[in-house]
């Protein structure tokens with residue numbers, strides 16, 4: 505993916521708490537030495553093109569497709585789902601991957 509836009513959030517937009525479930529587990533795992541510092545935990549990750557299958561299949565191989573990723577956590581104070589990070593960019597359609605909600609080959613993190 506050629507990243508054009510990246511943003512991170514660390515506060516629940518509903519109640520203002522910073523007590524996010526996956527982020528707390530991430531801190532605990534780092535403090536206990538289970539994972540290296542800098543490793544990030546999320547409850548859910550979506551990554552791929554937002555195009556529907558018909559639109560994606562009409563695209564020619566080699567065309568650039570918009571791609572997005574969204575990393576989701578949950579607030580432990582109010583239960584709201586919290587988007588912690590997102591990326592928006594582009595990727596090139598190839599012959600080997602044509603499933604709309606999977607990232608096209610060639611995506612780079």
Ligand SMILES: [Zn+2]
Nearest residue numbers: 516519579582
């Ligand atoms: Zn909250």
